[in-house]
Amino acid sequence: MSTITADSHAHAHGEHAHVGSFLSTYVFSRDHKVIGIQFLFSTLVWFFIGGLLALGVRWQLAYPWSDMPILGKLLFSAQGGQIAPETYTMLFTMHASVMIFLVIIPILAGAFGNFLIPLMIGADDMAFPTLNMLSYWFMWPAFAAFGASFFIGTGPMSGWTSYPPLSLTIEAQKFWLVGLTCVGVSSMMGSVNYLTTIIQMRAPGMTMFRLPMTIWAMFITAVLQAFALPVLTAAGFMQLADLTLGTGFFIPEGWSANNTLHAAGGGQPLLWQHLFWFYSHPAVYIMILPAMGMVSDIIACFARKPLFGYKPMVYSIAGIAGLGFIVWGHHMFVSGMSPVLGMTFMVATMFIALPSAIKVFNWLGTIWGAKIQFTTPMLFALSFVAMFIIGGLSGIFMAATPVDIFIHDTYFIVAHFHYVLFAGTAMGVFGAIYFWFPKMFGRMMNEEWGKVHFFLTFVFLNCVFYPMHILGWVGFPRRLADPYHYETFRHLLALNQFITWCAILMVASQIIFAINFFYSIFFGPVAGRNPWHSNTLEWQAPSPPGHGNFDFQPVIYRGPYEYGSPEVDIDYYPQTMPPPQNRPAAVPAH
């Protein structure tokens, strides 16, 4: 499987050697590296927009109904700079939608999946380069649809989950659903491509169990997407049909809202929740597994020591993916779903904490007895572990059905998923950007400013998200434009103001990253092929790699984590380095 005939290689190289126009090289490129970087830039722009939307939410929670400085006058001039309740609802809906569908999913699979998969397995490109290009360009209708939805009426305002029947009363939801479907099509094209490429195009000697964790994570993520996405696409079309064609998949008999009686009925609002979470729970793992894989590679590299428990790490990712399909009901414990079903989902959900625990123990095992180099990527990777522990443990509270009765739809949940998705995935992504930046652009990012960026982000993110557990403990509900008219929550205003100021400072700290990023693309020190002394294959290619990636035919001799091996004098042992000729019969014990 992993061998490719010399003939097909020659053909592929011939195709790539062709030098095209500017448009076909940098815009409609079929080169996986260009597509990956296109995904990276697009998602970083949306990351910035999504962050600003969150600040709008935070402003309202800290200073309800008071004029928002600077941005308020610009965006909400109709209300004199004040955030109206409709606008507030739109802000948190779009913050989540943008962050999930236009940032996290495409930055992991689209940017890093595209850039890294062929390089790390020793292929010259993806299996289907044109499909790959389309997977990027299908994001643009999604950008357009999500972008346009801001301006339809008051914007989408039924949460990122788009629960009917509320979503069926909102005009902008049509655009939102079209955007969602386009993201789904893009992801689907990507996942088919990743699966084929990883199965078919590995370099000679690259067996499945010599793949780096990044590739294993991308592979299993692609499996998740391929099996779960069709359900969401179907559900999306059903809701779109309810909105436009007058069907009633999610509308109960004789239902009316906004003084209009909907003729078709016989549907069930809960059906949407089942279909939506059947995709969106696996999607939670689509949003974390690739980060786990990349973090594993970064930690092993800067621990200068083999990854602890490689196979258990692979099996636990597979375990998360398998169990990920049977836990969706834990989003619905108090939704009206049968409580008997709730018990079953509780047991399954408890068990999905197990592979996550195994991964944490193995990361700790990896840095045990290491020689840790505290580089910027390593700091982000270690913070991923530290923060994922918090996000993982807080998950146990909501898996427990009786406790979930109280904390469901409170800020406890908000704290939990921000610890997993921001403190986890986003920090992992920052680490990955610092780590692979030299391979992408051939230059290094500034380490000192990278550490300043890390320090500020790490401190402020904990000041923002950790106190949210406490808010949830009081029962502070999500999605309320003004929670303080409830007597129960009135005293929480001060804590919310603290969180908001930390959030503002956290977003401001990202300016350091942006400057470092763009400055380094042009003026950073030239990196060379392997600046981190890493074992994996991509570091043997030129930085940045040209068309066809490798200027030699890579042959793989060993797994990716042979750091500190007694077989060689240097503290790393690249996968392509041939073993010494006069190798002793047995490795001497030490």
Next chain:
Amino acid sequence: MKHFWALLFLLVPIFGVLTFVLAPYYNHSFPRDISENGRVIDQLFYFILYLTGVLFVATEGALFYFMWKYNGRTNREPVKYSHGSHTLEVVWTILPAVTLLFIAIYQMNAWADAKMRKPDIPVTAEITGRQFNWDVRYPGPDGILHTPDDIILVDGEIHFPAGEEILLSIKAADVLHSFFLPNIRMKQDVVPGMQQYMWFKCRESKAEVDIVCAELCGWGHYKMSGRATFEPRSEFNAWLAKKSAEQQAHRITQATP
């Protein structure tokens, strides 16, 4: 500061634990519990909090210790060239598995009490969520819902008898809502087209608490609040009679132009 980063990571468990220890002193913890069964949920929360707290301190502590001890700048020993340990993997798979299974089983009775063992008593009231209010319908003197003597109130002021089991029939008129009583530790989404029940008991003789809508129901979601008043049976009956009379008077004025 050779160990700056290790020390930074040490702050995580320290502040993490301190936050949860200090919050209750500033009234930042569970709202006052007035229910008969709420303490079960609180105890389960604390059980998980202590358990995860220990794991949190242990794992974050190990992370700090390894970052300190195996700092490449100070650690002069060669790295431990180890690919893992089969025994350790088995241990740290089975121990959490047993613990998690125990937690799951430990929850089941409380869950069944809260959501599955519906008491066999007449319905105290019917609650309907609509944008953006909680409407209530009491069965009236005949004790049967949906008869002409029903008492219907739409001002979000809902009274319940204290000290006795209450069975509510709950539903939604337009979109999803969620009937959340933080002080009773009870929450249930209401779904258009579905009829559901909710039951609880107030152990205090007099209390007035918030009713919160906990499921996004539109632009006015934030203001969909109500007040639940628990009072002794006699006061409750008197209040109900007064409301019934008001409603009757209102009907008569409407009927005679």
